[in-house]
Amino acid sequence: MTIADGVVEGVSHAGLHSWRGIPYAAPPMGERRFRAPEPAVGWSGVRHCHSFRNAAPQNPRYTTIGIGKHQPVSEDCLTLNVVAPEERSGPLPVMVFIHGGAYILGSSLVYRGDSLVRAGGVVYVSINYRLGPLGYLDLSGFSSDTRTFDNNLGLRDQVAALEWVHRNIAAFGGDPDNVTIFGESAGGNAVTTLLATPAAEGLFSKAIAQSSAPALTVPNDWAQQFAKTYVEILRETHDDPIAALHSATPGELGRAGQSLTRRISDIAPGALPYGPSVDGSYLPLDPIEAARSGRTHPVPLIIGSNRVEANLFAKVFDVLPTSPKEIERLFVATDPEVKTRVTGAYDGYPSAEACREIAGDMIFWAPSVQIAQGHGAHAPTYMYRYDYATRILDWTGFGATHATELLAVFGAFDTRIGSALTLAGDRRGARRVTRQVQGDWLAFAHTSAPRPGWDRYTADNRTVRIIDDPIRTERDPSRDRRIAWEGFHGYSEVPLGGGVPGQE
Incomplete structure (x- = not known):
């Protein structure tokens, strides 16, 4: 199978064909840490896409896949997986799943999609994206002439994955003009947030938000305060906390992130410091307000x-x-x-x-009703x-x-x-x-x-x-x-x- 970046080889199983661990963006490591995703690096020869790749960095207990077995984690995690019927004719609808996990845990490995593909003749895509401090802290306020920090990194990753789908999914038998995004919990929040993200316009034609938690989308003043507090936590163990943002290991950054979570939950029970930030540009409006004012992408929605x-x-x-x-x-x-x-x-x-x-109603149901009411007025x-x-x-x-x-x-x-x-x-x-x-x-x-x-x-x-x-x-x-x-x-x-x- 030839795609824009090279040749990929998948595996056949029980009437399906799967390609696992395809990079949709360059590894966000080194100088790419805390930066917007960059295009994937092409390859020569055949890339064997037979097995799932790394999960995003997270607490190891969340990556258990068996007794004494864990999925490896790495910052080199921006990959996706494709499942298609082995025999297909004509372009099929595409369903892109965004996993949940409060933006601190999770992996596409868990959500195989085989049953959906067998039941309904679709091409299924599941994606990984950056999590926790590496994906959802708005550190842009600490940018300088020598260091640049982008915001909304996990959200930008999701948009980059949808751009990959738009460019490449036809090679797998999918229709790039018939893409449904769907997700659960934080993945549902990603769906309702993408509805309000200008950069995602035209990349999907339908959306399904399962147990969206709109409260995970962070007001700008909160996002700035979370970032400041996080840097102060790093200062407790590093003389130069800004330099440590690049020099520290993912594990060190994750432990500082756990400290941040504890401090925030002491003040606002149930609030989490990680989520898309309403920055006025990449995400101009809170999704609830965007729906209320008719500024969500006018695509059909199940919520x-x-x-x-x-x-x-x-x-x-x-x-x-x-x-x-x-x-x-x-x-x-x-x-x-x-x-x-x-x-x-x-x-x-x-x-x-x-x-x-x-x-449960405050976090999931009541705000979903608000989105349904607002979005339903124009789609x-x-x-x-x-x-x-x-x-x-x-x-x-x-x-x-x-x-x-x-x-x-x-x-x-x-x-x-x-x-x-x-x-x-x-x-x-x-x-x-x-x-x-x-x-x-x-x-x-x-x-x-x-x-x-x-x-x-x-x-x-x-x-x-x-x-x-x-x-x-x-x-x-x-x-x-x-x-x-x-x-x-x-x-x-x-x-x-x-x-x-x-x-x-």
């Missing part, structure tokens, strides 16, 4: 969240504000009436269950809520929590992990839900709309697809909660003052 998003975090990843004390601190900068209205919309507050529901928009849970998920207290919809999207109920979450009586239902979700996602990729029966979301009808067994449709579910959240504008209202080093 939604899961019924009990926060249960995963309460049980496994303690990063969301799920205690009454943390919930109270979220409203310190708001009108007291707003706090009363929001907490009053949740029966039993301040019970643990109500606190979890508030946290076809479809909203869903994922309610399906197997009995094991219910019995263990997880329910339809964060990321469980990925089991259906990627056909994972039939894998070893997925089958461990299903009892014999659940397997038919799990397969029905998988067929429904994959059918709608694939129909959307082919036709710009899900299958018949799922109406557009508008401010007038607020039609939401409830993905469960069986599937159903509701108009304006959780109406009282939706109205209550309309007076709250996210973490931007929480003051950063109170002991963060570097605070002016």
Whole structure:
């Protein structure tokens, strides 16, 4: 297979052909660290793209792929993977998946895409991008005549990957003019952010945002303060922290990043310092504001969240504000009436269950409703809520929590992990839900709309697809909660003052 940069050789498996670890940009190492991605370096001969390459630098515990096995990590991580039907005719729709992980962890290795390709005749692409301090700190304020720091690096990586797709995907049987981007969690945030990124215009024609966390997109003043605090943390171990940004190892930079995360979470529970920054140029507007003002790219959109998003975090990843004390601190900068209205919309507050529901709705559901409402005014928009849970998920207290919809999207109920979450009586239902979700996602990729029966979301009808067994449709579910959240504008209202080093 010949592409713009050289010849690539993939592998055939069970009716599919895969190419793994193709570079879409030059390794962001050395002088390229903290710089916008540069074009990939071409090669001579045949490049064997048989196996997945490095994950972006991150805590090693997040790269486990087996007992005692870890995916290698390196700054040389800007690669992507392609899966296509072995026999294909005519250009096929392209689906580009952006993995989640709070912009601090994750890898494309986990999301193979084989089930989607088999189910629907598409070309599937998954990408890696820079994470954590190396990808999502805005250090541009520390640029000088001798050093340049670019911002929004992970976002720029995603745009570079889409540019690669536009140039090369036809060689794999894909249609460069029919590209659907989709992602979950931070990957969902990437999707809603790309909708508001001018550089991404024309690089995709449809978008699916699964459990987008719009709060991960950082206001400019926050981004500048995060960068200052990070440099102060480096100063504790390096005489010249600016030089250390280039001389320190990825591990050292990562440990400083963990310190930054701890300091920020002490002030704004659940807030993370890594995410696209609203800089006024590369990302001119917050995606919610862009949707509200009709300045998102007018492409069809599917957006939604899961019924009990926060249960995963309460049980496994303690990063969301799920205690009454943390919930109270979220409203310190708001009108007291707003706090009363929001907490009053949740029966039993301040019970643990109500606190979890508030946290999940604040991070995922309520801002996604705002994006659906704004974007739906100028482009076809479809909203869903994922309610399906197997009995094991219910019995263990997880329910339809964060990321469980990925089991259906990627056909994972039939894998070893997925089958461990299903009892014999659940397997038919799990397969029905998988067929429904994959059918709608694939129909959307082919036709710009899900299958018949799922109406557009508008401010007038607020039609939401409830993905469960069986599937159903509701108009304006959780109406009282939706109205209550309309007076709250996210973490931007929480003051950063109170002991963060570097605070002016």
